[in-house]
Amino acid sequence: xxxxxxxxxxxxxxxxxxxxxxxxxxxxxxxxxxxxxxxxxxxxxxxxxxxxxxxxxxxxxxxxxxxxxxxxxxxxxxxxxxxxxxxxxxxxxxxxxxxxxxxxxxxxxxxxxxxxxxxxxxxxxxxxxxxxxxxxxxxxxxxxxxxxxxxxxxxxxxxxxxxxxxxxxxxxxxxxxxxxxxxxxxxxxxxxxxxxxxxxxxxxxxxxxxxxxxxxxxxxxxxxxxxxxxxxxxxxxxxxxxxxxxxxxxxxxxxxxxxxxxxxxxxxxxxxxxxxxxxxxxxxxxxxxxxxxxxxxxxxxxxxxxxxxxxxxxxxxxxxxxxxxxxxxxxxxxxxxxxxxxxxxxxxxxxxxxxxxxxxxxxxxxxxxxxxxxxxxxxxxxxxxxxxxxxxxxxxxxxxxxxxxxxxxxxxxxxxxxxxxxxxxxxxxxxxxxxxxxxxxxxxxxxxxxxxxxxxxxxxxxxxxxxxxxxxxxxxxxxxxxxxxxxxxxxxxxxxxxxxxxxxxxxxxxxxxxxxxxxxxxxxxxxxxxxxxxxxxxxxxxxxxxxxxxxxxxxxxxxxxxxxxxxxxxxxxxxxxxxxxxxxxxxxxxxxxxxxxxxxxxxxxxxxxxxxxxxxxxxxxxxxxxxxxxxxxxxxxxxxxxxxxxxxxxxxxxxxxxxxxxxxxxxxxxxxxxxxxxxxxxxxxxxxxxxxxxxxxxxxxxxxxxxxxxxxxxxxxxxxxxxxxxxxxxxxxxxxxxxxxxxxxxxxxxxxxxxxxxxxxxxxxxxxxxxxxxxxxxxxxxxxxxxxxx
Numbered sequence: 001x002x003x004x005x006x007x008x009x010x011x012x013x014x015x016x017x018x019x020x021x022x023x024x025x026x027x028x029x030x031x032x033x034x035x036x037x038x039x040x041x042x043x044x045x046x047x048x049x050x051x052x053x054x055x056x057x058x059x060x061x062x063x064x065x066x067x068x069x070x071x072x073x074x075x076x077x078x079x080x081x082x083x084x085x086x087x088x089x090x091x092x093x094x095x096x097x098x099x100x101x102x103x104x105x106x107x108x109x110x111x112x113x114x115x116x117x118x119x120x121x122x123x124x125x126x127x128x129x130x131x132x133x134x135x136x137x138x139x140x141x142x143x144x145x146x147x148x149x150x151x152x153x154x155x156x157x158x159x160x161x162x163x164x165x166x167x168x169x170x171x172x173x174x175x176x177x178x179x180x181x182x183x184x185x186x187x188x189x190x191x192x193x194x195x196x197x198x199x200x201x202x203x204x205x206x207x208x209x210x211x212x213x214x215x216x217x218x219x220x221x222x223x224x225x226x227x228x229x230x231x232x233x234x235x236x237x238x239x240x241x242x243x244x245x246x247x248x249x250x251x252x253x254x255x256x257x258x259x260x261x262x263x264x265x266x267x268x269x270x271x272x273x274x275x276x277x278x279x280x281x282x283x284x285x286x287x288x289x290x291x292x293x294x295x296x297x298x299x300x301x302x303x304x305x306x307x308x309x310x311x312x313x314x315x316x317x318x319x320x321x322x323x324x325x326x327x328x329x330x331x332x333x334x335x336x337x338x339x340x341x342x343x344x345x346x347x348x349x350x351x352x353x354x355x356x357x358x359x360x361x362x363x364x365x366x367x368x369x370x371x372x373x374x375x376x377x378x379x380x381x382x383x384x385x386x387x388x389x390x391x392x393x394x395x396x397x398x399x400x401x402x403x404x405x406x407x408x409x410x411x412x413x414x415x416x417x418x419x420x421x422x423x424x425x426x427x428x429x430x431x432x433x434x435x436x437x438x439x440x441x442x443x444x445x446x447x448x449x450x451x452x453x454x455x456x457x458x459x460x461x462x463x464x465x466x467x468x469x470x471x472x473x474x475x476x477x478x479x480x481x482x483x484x485x486x487x488x489x490x491x492x493x494x495x496x497x498x499x500x501x502x503x504x505x506x507x508x509x510x511x512x513x514x515x516x517x518x519x520x521x522x523x524x525x526x527x528x529x530x531x532x533x534x535x536x537x538x539x540x541x542x543x544x545x546x547x548x549x550x551x552x553x554x555x556x557x558x559x560x561x562x563x564x565x566x567x568x569x570x571x572x573x574x575x576x577x578x579x580x581x582x583x584x585x586x587x588x589x590x591x592x593x594x595x596x597x598x599x600x601x602x603x604x605x606x607x608x609x610x611x612x613x614x615x616x617x618x619x620x621x622x623x624x625x626x627x628x629x630x631x632x633x634x635x636x637x638x639x640x641x642x643x644x645x646x647x648x649x650x651x652x653x654x655x656x657x658x659x660x661x662x663x664x665x666x667x668x669x670x671x672x673x674x675x676x677x678x679x680x681x682x683x684x685x686x687x688x689x690x691x692x693x694x695x696x697x698x699x700x701x702x703x704x705x706x707x708x709x710x711x712x713x714x715x716x717x718x719x720x721x722x723x724x725x726x727x728x729x730x731x732x733x734x735x736x737x738x739x740x741x742x743x744x745x746x747x748x749x750x751x752x753x754x755x756x757x758x759x760x761x762x763x764x765x766x767x768x769x770x771x772x773x774x775x776x777x778x779x780x781x782x783x784x785x786x787x788x789x790x
Contacts (some may be wrong), residue, residue: 001036001351001373008375009347011036013309014283014357021282023066026268027275035478036354043294046280047115051291052116055248055283055360058104062282063105065275067098070266078258083251087142092257092264093135099126099267102274118277124262126272145246153245160238167231168193174225182206183221188391194232196222208239209769280357288312289358292349292367298323298406298441303362309354312360318342318479321442323368326462328436330455331479333447333466338376339445341412342466342479346443347375347411365435368441371407374400378413388416397431404440412444415451425450436461566649591624633678635659643684645678652684690773711735714745729759737768737789745775746785755787 106122
């Protein structure tokens with residue numbers, strides 16, 4: 001691709017954004033060198049890598065490659081037997097540590113994570129953990145070697161520490177003792193790696209030692225007392241030995257590193273290659289891009305494409321096609337209407353796609369692979385155009401007309417502008433016709449009506465326009481394929497206040513053919529807007545119908561399920577009632593035969609009869625009992641929204657309509673809506689949410705309380721005496737039983753153990769306690785007792 005086209009289509013700005021996403025030096029270099037490719041197989045490989053990185057970033061987040069610093073110079077030094085510095089070894093250590101993190105990031109955590117083309121890069125990585133751990137153990141920072149780097153270094157530094165202590169002890173004795181009156185300040189200082197004390201110049205003869213420095217005024221001399229001269233000499237020798245040992249340690253680490261030269265080089269290359277790939281994936285994510293489908297047939301289909309350098313909140317997506325039904329697209333319309341943006345979007349998407357980058361467009365967008373993209377795009381969209389402008393554009397056009405072929409994409413912005421309109425239109429038509437005959441994919445923007453007519457009358461050539469709202473005098477930036485655009489000069493001038501008589505005079509100066517053509521464009525525009533509006537309404541109705549249909553289907557499914565459930569429960573209840581009735585009948589017949597054979601008194605027979613009658617009454621069909629209301633309700637008692645129970649269906653619902661003349665009301669029972677007679681209804685008395693809980697007696701005579709929502713599964717008895725705790729626990733266990741709690745926790749603490757012992761004595765005597773034991777470690781240990789209730 002020629003550099004001029006890349007610049008005009010702003011491909012370099014995309015590369016700058018890509019470079020910002022990379023973390024390593026070589027990764028940024030690879031981004032900077034990225035250019036559009038023409039080999040389809042290589043392009044698809046890059047696109048697949050970008051898509052794989054995009055997917056991994058979405059699933060796992062970003063991974064940093066910033067520690068992948070260049071190591072080639074260090075590797076060359078190791079190859080010739082040289083030793084590395086502390087900073088070089090740390091750089092290699094950070095590279096290996098980063099390699100370990102990246103390799104871990106590359107692993108597939110679940111079976112859902114399918115393998116991709118990046119696995120080969122992650123498999124190449126060798127973290128060399130033993131080497132990085134050894135470097136990290138020996139080197140603390142660029143200015144410090146660890147004491148544990150070697151036993152010799154540790155011994156040297158221990159000796160240095162001992163001598164330092166002796167020096168400080170000696171000097172402190174002098175400073176705070178016999179020499180104190182001779183000192184400028186009672187401090188210990190350093191001069192040239194030697195410990196000194198500041199002595200007043202007049203007392204020089206009173207302090208035996210070596211002078212190392214003096215103050216700027218000469219009033220203070222920095223003297224090394226003779227008592228510490230030998231110690232300072234010993235310390236200096238140890239300093240030298242320390243540096244020698246550090247060099248030995250660095251040489252040893254370098255020797256160990258030299259064993260892995262090729263592995264480190266391979267790690268660096270793989271890491272920076274991954275940095276380059278993940279930069280492309282991150283750019284695709286930031287632009288909300290998608291992978292285009294590439295072809296070699298010259299076919300372009302961009303769906304909802306957004307120019308990546310425009311604000312995504314305001315840019316209007318365009319849908320454009322080229323190369324299938326037509327090979328030449330002529331875009332017309334007013335100035336600032338988005339024609340140039342549409343042209344640049346197609347050109348830039350082509351370059352990005354061929355560079356292996358995703359494009360900010362809808363899925364399944366197609367791009368063609370071109371060997372060259374030629375663009376004549378400028379900013380000459382004003383009345384100041386001159387012959388020099390026309391000449392420069394024509395020079396550019398002539399230069400690439402010599403090289404263009406059927407594998408090229410050609411983009412013209414305002415072709416033929418800058419000269420006489422008649423000659424410019426004729427020249428533009430001839431250039432486009434030449435390219436069209438050679439089957440070269442071409443897009444051009446223009447104001448010339450002659451080119452609109454050419455597109456309408458030539459097969460394989462299509463008109464397009466950028467929509468313009470005449471009422472607001474603003475472009476909508478929507479690209480409409482198949483419709484030529486109007487310049488709207490008269491309408492715009494009128495809206496801006498140009499007198500009508502001037503506009504009418506201008507209309508009269510147009511030829512009848514021009515007026516007819518403008519009227520045709522107006523009719524086409526009106527028809528298009530009407531059809532588009534109707535299409536949108538039809539689509540909205542279709543979506544609404546589909547939603548209603550799905551909702552109705554779901555509602556019918558729920559009704560069917562509820563009906564089946566009601567019938568199933570009714571059948572089960574009926575079968576149970578029949579079984580019960582059969583058992584009662586069988587028992588009655590057996591007793592009848594027994595009473596006939598044995599001499600049974602009348603009183604005993606009456607007693608048995610009464611027992612059976614009571615049993616029949618207790619086991620009467622639930623349906624019959626259910627259908628019988630507690631009391632008959634009058635029609636005026638039913639209000640809208642009243643909660644009622646449908647006795648025949650054993651369902652609760654709300655009243656949706658007042659009783660009619662026959663006493664029928666509409667009741668909504670969940671999703672079920674039905675007409676029910678008031679004789680089959682019972683008004684449900686709903687208690688206030690703030691009313692106190694009442695005792696209720698069950699059918700078996702037990703008293704129950706609504707405790708399940710208020711009783712905690714744990715009671716805290718900390719701080720209680722044994723008597724207080726037992727009384728409180730007794731009441732709590734009663735409540736827990738009524739709430740059907742199976743297991744509760746009793747918190748009593750450890751303390752002296754008296755409270756725990758008293759509680760266990762009480763629990764041992766309770767019949768409703770199934771078992772109890774101390775909690776496990778981590779659940780409270782000996783401070784909590786777990787109680788299981790029967």
